[in-house]
Amino acid sequence: MGIQQKALPLQFTISSSSKGYYQDSNQKTLHLQHGATHVPEKGGAGRWAWIGLFAAELWLGFHCLLSLLLRWNIIYRHTFKDRLKRYEHDLPGVDIFVCTADPTLEPPILVINTVLALMAYDYPTEKLSVYLSDDGGSDLTFYALLEASDFSKHWLPYCRKYNVEPRSPAVYFRSVPKSIGGDHAVAFASIKTLYEEMKNRVETTTKLGRIPAEIRAKHNGFSKWDSFVSRNDHDAIVQIVIDGRNPNEKDIEGLTLPSLVYLAREKRPHHFHHFKAGSMNALIRVSSEITKGQIILNVDCDMYSNNSQAVRDALCFFMDEKKGHQIAYVQFPQRFENLTKNELYGTSLRIPTEVELHGLDGCGGSNYIGSGCFHRREAISGMKFSKDLGIPKRRQATMEGSVEELEEKAKAVASCSYELNTQWGKEMGVKYGIAVEDFVTGLGIQCKGWKSVYFNPERPGFVGLAPTSLSQVLAQQKRWGEGNLQITLSRYCPLVYGHNRISLVHQLAYCHYNLRAVNSLPTVYYCTVPALCMAAGIPLFPEVSNPWFLPFVYIVVAKCSSSLSEFLYCKGTAKGYWNGQRIWLYKQTSSYLFAFVDTILNLVGLSNMKFAVTAKVSEDDVSKRYEKEIMEFGVSSPIFTVLTTLALLNLLCLAVGAYKVAVEGWWTAVLETMALQIWLCGAFVLINLPLYEAVFSRKDKGRMPSSVAVKSAAIVGLIVLYFCNSQCLSADLKTVFLQLMGEKRTDLGASV
Numbered sequence: 001m002g003i004q005q006k007a008l009p010l011q012f013t014i015s016s017s018s019k020g021y022y023q024d025s026n027q028k029t030l031h032l033q034h035g036a037t038h039v040p041e042k043g044g045a046g047r048w049a050w051i052g053l054f055a056a057e058l059w060l061g062f063h064c065l066l067s068l069l070l071r072w073n074i075i076y077r078h079t080f081k082d083r084l085k086r087y088e089h090d091l092p093g094v095d096i097f098v099c100t101a102d103p104t105l106e107p108p109i110l111v112i113n114t115v116l117a118l119m120a121y122d123y124p125t126e127k128l129s130v131y132l133s134d135d136g137g138s139d140l141t142f143y144a145l146l147e148a149s150d151f152s153k154h155w156l157p158y159c160r161k162y163n164v165e166p167r168s169p170a171v172y173f174r175s176v177p178k179s180i181g182g183d184h185a186v187a188f189a190s191i192k193t194l195y196e197e198m199k200n201r202v203e204t205t206t207k208l209g210r211i212p213a214e215i216r217a218k219h220n221g222f223s224k225w226d227s228f229v230s231r232n233d234h235d236a237i238v239q240i241v242i243d244g245r246n247p248n249e250k251d252i253e254g255l256t257l258p259s260l261v262y263l264a265r266e267k268r269p270h271h272f273h274h275f276k277a278g279s280m281n282a283l284i285r286v287s288s289e290i291t292k293g294q295i296i297l298n299v300d301c302d303m304y305s306n307n308s309q310a311v312r313d314a315l316c317f318f319m320d321e322k323k324g325h326q327i328a329y330v331q332f333p334q335r336f337e338n339l340t341k342n343e344l345y346g347t348s349l350r351i352p353t354e355v356e357l358h359g360l361d362g363c364g365g366s367n368y369i370g371s372g373c374f375h376r377r378e379a380i381s382g383m384k385f386s387k388d389l390g391i392p393k394r395r396q397a398t399m400e401g402s403v404e405e406l407e408e409k410a411k412a413v414a415s416c417s418y419e420l421n422t423q424w425g426k427e428m429g430v431k432y433g434i435a436v437e438d439f440v441t442g443l444g445i446q447c448k449g450w451k452s453v454y455f456n457p458e459r460p461g462f463v464g465l466a467p468t469s470l471s472q473v474l475a476q477q478k479r480w481g482e483g484n485l486q487i488t489l490s491r492y493c494p495l496v497y498g499h500n501r502i503s504l505v506h507q508l509a510y511c512h513y514n515l516r517a518v519n520s521l522p523t524v525y526y527c528t529v530p531a532l533c534m535a536a537g538i539p540l541f542p543e544v545s546n547p548w549f550l551p552f553v554y555i556v557v558a559k560c561s562s563s564l565s566e567f568l569y570c571k572g573t574a575k576g577y578w579n580g581q582r583i584w585l586y587k588q589t590s591s592y593l594f595a596f597v598d599t600i601l602n603l604v605g606l607s608n609m610k611f612a613v614t615a616k617v618s619e620d621d622v623s624k625r626y627e628k629e630i631m632e633f634g635v636s637s638p639i640f641t642v643l644t645t646l647a648l649l650n651l652l653c654l655a656v657g658a659y660k661v662a663v664e665g666w667w668t669a670v671l672e673t674m675a676l677q678i679w680l681c682g683a684f685v686l687i688n689l690p691l692y693e694a695v696f697s698r699k700d701k702g703r704m705p706s707s708v709a710v711k712s713a714a715i716v717g718l719i720v721l722y723f724c725n726s727q728c729l730s731a732d733l734k735t736v737f738l739q740l741m742g743e744k745r746t747d748l749g750a751s752v
């Protein structure tokens with residue numbers, strides 16, 4: 001279809017700057033200046049503690065500056081879907097990739113709900129294909145997909161006719177619309193029954209753990225599992241479950257169905273499979289043998305489509321006449337349906353999705369966050385940007401050949417050996433060797449000259465499941481922190497790899513994420529040394545009467561109030577903010593600390609990269625506690641030992657401090673010299689209240705395991721012993737005590 005007049009743009013962008021944040025960093029500079037000019041003399045009390053604190057300050061100050069970049073130029077984008085009509089006959093093919101890895105952690109019924117929602121996009125069905133990659137290689141998942149293909153024959157016409165949202169059946173039936181009546185009510189009842197029956201069948205086989213013989217006999221697809229040894233040792237399985245061209249595979253209204261393909265790439269024990277990145281690359285190749293869609297949408301198996309218009313939204317960017325040819329990917333935010341009111345674990349990603357990704361977009365382009373992202377096939381396959389490629393439009397060639405031929409060709413490219421001596425995982429496809437394959441792949445694409453878009457519409461495009469226990473949350477954060485640090489230490493470090501390819505601001509903005517794991521060291525320092533020094537009577541910050549005290553107070557107040565107002569502005573609750581601060585602290589002092597250590601071990605070859613899949617289901621009692629916003633510890637993990645140790649140490653230090661204040665009667669001196677340390681230690685104790693409760697008073701299964709508590713108490717004991725015996729410290733202590741008891745109280749701040 002030609003475009004008569006000058007075409008109106010399909011999308012537009014507005015930007016708003018939030019440059020007020022600079023005040024915060026100005027104060028930080030003052031703060032640092034004090035640190036630099038007030039180092040205690042040699043032999044002075046706490047000289048090393050002071051120097052360490054100054055180094056920690058320097059690092060955190062630098063990281064704070066990086067975070068400002070993400071707030072400097074915030075970009076919001078809008079689309080005009082109605083104008084896309086001018087391309088209605090030229091719309092490109094869209095191949096959708098869903099990845100799953102484990103039928104226990106990711107139940108087949110959840111996976112097929114995602115698949116069904118994606119199949120039901122408002123998009124020409126002959127141009128839509130859904131691929132399910134199953135790294136679990138499970139016939140249970142395959143069976144569920146067969147069931148979904150049958151159910152889709154009813155579900156798609158229903159969605160079309162009544163224009164329902166969302167189109168994940170499970171979510172739709174859970175949020176039963178109130179206003180249906182007449183004809184629709186009858187259709188609703190009958191489709192619901194069909195769904196319930198299917199769900200029962202799928203859940204029964206899942207529970208059973210195997211496919212009963214009578215079901216197996218009905219579909220010869222199951223014969224592909226005859227040679228199956230284990231999930232890590234099997235041939236490639238490719239099955240075209242629905243061939244969109246087949247006249248016999250129509251929905252109940254006689255309309256074409258989207259093509260549906262099951263893939264379990266070949267796995268061998270001696271062949272490293274590169275986790276999700278490996279499965280994405282297999283999907284890129286398999287789909288290029290079968291449907292060859294020019295646009296690829298990638299979602300995690302729990303991220304259902306929540307808006308049937310999202311494909312059209314994305315195409316407004318790709319097909320925009322002026323800028324569309326530059327766009328490599330359109331990233332939607334990841335939203336979650338299972339959040340509690342006050343976001344117990346801070347898993348809403350509120351600030352990243354509402355602020356930072358808009359800001360990164362303003363710095364030059366959003367990163368790829370693994371799910372809910374539309375890619376242009378050429379870009380994700382590794383091609384450099386070239387304006388000659390134009391905007392992605394319908395191509396003539398789609399599926400060619402019989403189903404058997406297509407499956408054979410696809411199997412060949414899904415084999416382990418296919419990638420040997422190729423650029424796959426390096427210059428082609430999703431990159432290997434980094435635990436956040438999405439992040440590094442997005443960066444790589446931008447470095448090849450492409451642009452990207454972050455699109456955050458009012459109605460979320462994709463909604464998934466956030467982890468529901470603290471150990472899962474921290475394990476996920478560890479993977480992310482580790483992956484990001486791996487990037488910094490690899491050849492993909494934004495400052496090196498991005499040099500001359502993306503702008504300096506963009507490189508630095510990326511570094512904000514890539515250096516997160518390093519923050520663990522100064523944070524742990526902050527959570528231990530000031531408290532220990534406080535208990536020992538060594539002041540580290542200026543005393544209350546010192547004019548330098550003010551910048552310190554200001555920075556605390558400014559930092560807290562700006563982050564709180566940002567959080568409230570993004571529609572969070574005050575308690576949610578408080579919970580978020582706790583999780584921030586836990587991430588820094590455990591996930592990122594472990595990530596830091598693991599990355600170093602990985603670098604020297606002492607540890608291997610892992611990808612612990614996040615569970616999408618949890619036991620009943622765990623879910624109940626989650627709904628009541630009670631923190632879930634329960635497992636004996638080294639991560640919890642670190643958290644408990646820090647919490648107990650601070651509690652002890654605060655108790656010692658309080659004892660001195662109350663009993664030893666040096667009230668004014670303590671408060672005068674150590675108000676900030678007491679405040680820091682007190683805030684730390686306050687934020688840890690749920691942890692103390694889990695250690696000391698809870699009786700349920702989610703409490704802190706006693707083995708963790710015992711280990712932590714022992715470590716605290718050792719630290720205190722070491723601290724008390726340390727020679728230099730005793731000298732320090734002596735000086736301070738002498739000074740405290742003598743006349744020269746007011747000189748104290750200056751002497752340390």
Ligand SMILES: O=c1ccn([C@@H]2O[C@H](COP(=O)(O)OP(=O)(O)O[C@H]3O[C@H](CO)[C@@H](O)[C@H](O)[C@H]3O)[C@@H](O)[C@H]2O)c(=O)[nH]1
Binds near residue numbers: 276299480611612
């Ligand atoms: O060997 C594997 C491991 C995982 N997955 C799939 O990858 C997806 C993401 O895994 P999940 O455990 O849910 O991790 P999250 O931390 O929630 O995922 C985020 O972070 C990952 C990188 O760490 C990205 O891959 C994801 O897209 C992004 O949503 C899921 O669909 C898994 O089935 C595989 O296909 N193969």
Ligand SMILES: [Mn+2]
Binds near residue numbers: 300464465614
């Ligand atoms: Mn996930």
